[in-house]
Amino acid sequence: MFTRMFGKPKQDTSALTTLDKLNETLEMLEKKEKVLLKKASAEVEKAKEFTKLKNKRAAIQCLKRKRLYEQQIEQLGNFQLRIHDQMILLEGAKATTETVDALRSGAAAMKAMQKATNIDDVDKTMDEINEQTENMKMIQEALATPIGSAADFDEDELEAELEELEGAELEEQLLQPATTAPAAPVQVPAGRVPARPASHKRTPEEDELAALQAEMAL
Numbered sequence: 001m002f003t004r005m006f007g008k009p010k011q012d013t014s015a016l017t018t019l020d021k022l023n024e025t026l027e028m029l030e031k032k033e034k035v036l037l038k039k040a041s042a043e044v045e046k047a048k049e050f051t052k053l054k055n056k057r058a059a060i061q062c063l064k065r066k067r068l069y070e071q072q073i074e075q076l077g078n079f080q081l082r083i084h085d086q087m088i089l090l091e092g093a094k095a096t097t098e099t100v101d102a103l104r105s106g107a108a109a110m111k112a113m114q115k116a117t118n119i120d121d122v123d124k125t126m127d128e129i130n131e132q133t134e135n136m137k138m139i140q141e142a143l144a145t146p147i148g149s150a151a152d153f154d155e156d157e158l159e160a161e162l163e164e165l166e167g168a169e170l171e172e173q174l175l176q177p178a179t180t181a182p183a184a185p186v187q188v189p190a191g192r193v194p195a196r197p198a199s200h201k202r203t204p205e206e207d208e209l210a211a212l213q214a215e216m217a218l
Helices: 002-052 056-116 119-144 148-152 155-175 204-217
Strands: none
Touching: 002 056
8 A cells, every 4th residue: 555655656756757858858949940940041031142242152151051950950850759759658658557557446446345245244144134024024924814703704705795785785776766857947038037926825724823833832
């Protein structure tokens, strides 16, 4: 663990330091290339001036120096290409190393978890769960079994008695007389009020009977 904690960061630091150094070198080469490009352009301008002055020898010297600058520029370009190639390879190697280290850590963690979990313990636990499940099922079946007088009842006889009750109820419904349909409401033409039935005029005997019932109620 301590090797992984202190050794790997050192390697990462070394890789980062190398990448930084390569970047610095690349920037230096780019600056030199810009300077040489300016010098090559200046020599071209000088050659033009000497050509106007009919100084052919001086103009040719300027073009020679321009060629030398161009050769150096091409060489610097090759150097930059190699540095870019080295940086790409180094970054790829760093990514590969980090990936392998991560996979190694994962494998170690998996191995540690497998050591903590024994297959025999897993089998024993599963057997205990199955045994407890079977015991609970037996308990539920025992509780659902009827006891006492209810255990002596015949299910077929109970079902036959229920069918008899249902048949008797159906027969009773068929024997009942059909109910008369309610009378249809009388249609009254619009604008006419239906005539009220004439009030019944009580006879003297009915008045005496009503007075007698009132006295008896008191």
